[in-house]
Amino acid sequence: xxxxxxxxxELLLVAALLAYxxxxxxxxxxxxxxxxxVDRLILALAWPIQKSLTWxxxxxxxxFNGYVALRGSHQEAAECRAELSRSKAExxxxxxxxxxxxxxxNLLAYTETTVEHxxxxxxxxxxxxxxxxxxxxxxxxxxxxxxxxxxxxxDGVVGQIVRSVGSSSDVMLLSDASSRxxxxxxxxxxxxxxxxxxxxxxxxxxxxxxxDELTDGDVIVTSGVDGIFPRGIVVGKVEQVQRQPSSxxxxxxxxxxxxxxxxxxxxxxxxxxVTGPQALAAPPGGLR
Amino acid sequence: xxxxxxxxxxxxxLSLASVFSQMFGMMLTRVDVVVAxxxxxxxxxxxxxxxxxxxxxxxxxxxxxGRPTGLxxxxxxxxxxxxxxxxxxxxxxxxxxYALFVSGATLANALLATFFNWLTSSKExxxxxxxxxxxxxxxxxxxxxxxxxxxxxxxxxxxxxRPEAGVLL
Numbered sequence: 532x533x534x535x536x537x538x539x540x541e542l543l544l545v546a547a548l549l550a551y552x553x554x555x556x557x558x559x560x561x562x563x564x565x566x567x568x569v570d571r572l573i574l575a576l577a578w579p580i581q582k583s584l585t586w587x588x589x590x591x592x593x594x595f596n597g598y599v600a601l602r603g604s605h606q607e608a609a610e611c612r613a614e615l616s617r618s619k620a621e622x623x624x625x626x627x628x629x630x631x632x633x634x635x636x637n638l639l640a641y642t643e644t645t646v647e648h649x650x651x652x653x654x655x656x657x658x659x660x661x662x663x664x665x666x667x668x669x670x671x672x673x674x675x676x677x678x679x680x681x682x683x684x685x686d687g688v689v690g691q692i693v694r695s696v697g698s699s700s701d702v703m704l705l706s707d708a709s710s711r712x713x714x715x716x717x718x719x720x721x722x723x724x725x726x727x728x729x730x731x732x733x734x735x736x737x738x739x740x741x742x743d744e745l746t747d748g749d750v751i752v753t754s755g756v757d758g759i760f761p762r763g764i765v766v767g768k769v770e771q772v773q774r775q776p777s778s779x780x781x782x783x784x785x786x787x788x789x790x791x792x793x794x795x796x797x798x799x800x801x802x803x804x805v806t807g808p809q810a811l812a813a814p815p816g817g818l819r
Numbered sequence: 820x821x822x823x824x825x826x827x828x829x830x831x832x833l834s835l836a837s838v839f840s841q842m843f844g845m846m847l848t849r850v851d852v853v854v855a856x857x858x859x860x861x862x863x864x865x866x867x868x869x870x871x872x873x874x875x876x877x878x879x880x881x882x883x884x885g886r887p888t889g890l891x892x893x894x895x896x897x898x899x900x901x902x903x904x905x906x907x908x909x910x911x912x913x914x915x916x917y918a919l920f921v922s923g924a925t926l927a928n929a930l931l932a933t934f935f936n937w938l939t940s941s942k943e944x945x946x947x948x949x950x951x952x953x954x955x956x957x958x959x960x961x962x963x964x965x966x967x968x969x970x971x972x973x974x975x976x977x978x979x980x981r982p983e984a985g986v987l988l
Contacts, residue, residue: 541866548874548896552881555889556935563886570882573830577883580834588842656837659883660891661847661953662936667837667885694885701885706846709940792844 563693571696578699581655582669589795650674650799652682655699664707664729665693668700670799676700679759681800687765687788688712688753689797700799704791705766706734713757714766717750719743725751725766725785733784734767741774741781751785761800821864822872824975829856829876832968833883847953848960853880854925855965857895859972861902862911862920873899894931898924914969921965925958 536543566574652668670676672695682689682702690704703710708729715722716739723739739745749769755762767785774781832852840849853876860869877895881887902924911920933951 544867545870545896545900548870549893549900552874552877552889552892552896556893556939559888563888566882566887569878570887573879573882576830577834577837580831581838584835584838588838654841656834657841657845658885659833659837659849659853659880660932661849661957662932663884663886664846665885666841703885792846794841 566694566696574696574699578655578669578697581667581699585653585655585669648801650676650801652676652700652797652799654794654797658701664704664727665690665701666704666794668702668797668799669698671695671697671699673698675801676799677802680802681760681764682797683764683800684789684794684797686790687767688760689789689791689794691759692799702797702799705787706731706791711737711757712760712766713754714751715754716743716745716769717752719745719749721745722754722756723751728784733770733786736769736783736785737780739781739783741779743781745769745772745781745783747772759802821975822868822875825856825860825872826875826879828971829853829879832856833879837883845953848956849953850964851925851928851957851961852964852968853877853891853895854898854928854961855921855968856972857898858902858917858921858924858965859968859975861899862906862917863972863976866903869899869903870896890932890935894928894935897931898928901927914966917969918962918966922958922962925961926954929954929957 650670652670652674654666655669656667658665658667668676668682676692676695678692678695680692682692688705690702690707690710692700693703694701705712705725705727706729707727710727712725713722714725714736721739721743723743724737726735726737728734736751747770751766751769753760753762753764753766765788767787770784770786772781772783829852836850836852856876857873860872863869864872873895874892877892880895881889881891884891902920905920905923909916909920911917929951
């Protein structure tokens with residue numbers, strides 16, 4: 532027996548190295564797995580390389596761009612001051628709306644508490660396979676980033692955290708084929724679902740009824756019913772609305788508000804704890 | 820020793836590829852550095868060392884995807900074996916032949932990954948046409964990267980101790 536094992540050890544080794552991952556793949560398939568000690572070690576070793584390389588490249592381009600930008604800086608500063616004044620006025624108006632919203636929410640017995648402040652993170656790389664669209668951030672569970680937290684920029688939704696270890700985390704982009712987000716049309720309040728296009732430039736709008744009043748250019752925002760994204764974050768704009776007589780639903784594309792190709796910094800939002808009637812009504816998971 | 824060197828090089832190259840892909844705004848195209856290294860192992864390493872190295876490289880790629888499933892270690896070992904078999908037919912000692920092997924392996928690897936992805940996911944979650952849209956550029960970039968890596972990889976094999984070609988056992 533032992534001599535047989537010795538004789539065929541290479542064959543057995545190769546067979547084991549083929550069979551183990553193959554059956555793991557068939558068993559756990561598309562779900563992925565939680566990071567184990569080896570995964571954490573690999574990510575911990577890769578993190579300094581990615582971080583330092585990103586820093587070096589950004590410093591170099593920052594120095595060059597800073598020099599070039601000096602020429603128009605006076606005019607730009609004046610424009611920024613004007614923009615700041617306008618923004619302050621808008622913030623004041625929004626603050627009033629927030630207070631009113633809070634009063635109404637209390638009346639309806641809703642409670643929503645944000646656990647912590649938003650976590651700012653820097654993008655240090657994209658993942659190594661184009662079958663799954665995700666990016667790596669330089670903040671992880673040491674910084675309070677947890678799986679499931681939504682990721683946004685000032686422009687809108689970026690995606691959702693799918694893995695968080697030590698000092699880094701991975702965010703599944705809203706353009707990934709398995710991404711789903713509950714949305715509403717800002718102008719009409721119609722509900723729908725935005726699905727990732729898997730690398731296409733646009734996303735697709737699902738479950739929007741054919742009778743819904745929807746036109747090109749309508750802004751789509753998160754509905755908050757998926758229990759993941761807070762309400763009112765911009766997802767994108769509607770394009771190419773098509774209504775077919777034989778279908779109950781209309782077809783439309785959504786141009787993402789965020790340019791996913793040039794992301795540098797993002798905000799990770801600690802998941803709000805929602806209780807009250809809405810939490811009970813919320814369907815499970817906006818992102819599969 | 821070579822196993823450790825190639826694995827360490829794989830980690831560095833995967834990190835570099837990740838940063839540069841993000842920097843150049845690549846969404847569907849990647850430089851498949853793991854395939855380049857697996858092909859090198861298929862051409863130069865013995866069966867045990869090469870299969871272990873391919874598994875380790877595939878495992879790292881799997882971890883780097885953000886959603887490890889086991890697919891890439893399997894594909895890496897399979898690619899290694901296919902290269903070992905093909906190496907029995909072609910003498911791959913030059914940079915050009917190595918690059919040719921890498922382009923074929925990149926194509927086969929990506930097609931197999933897309934196939935298995937399609938096989939195990941729902942229809943709407945695996946848009947095959949979109950997955951394959953970036954493939955031609957991926958083959959070109961990976962081949963170019965392999966040609967650049969060739970002088971470095973040859974340093975791992977100073978004696979040119981090429982094993983008997985095409986023999987698995």
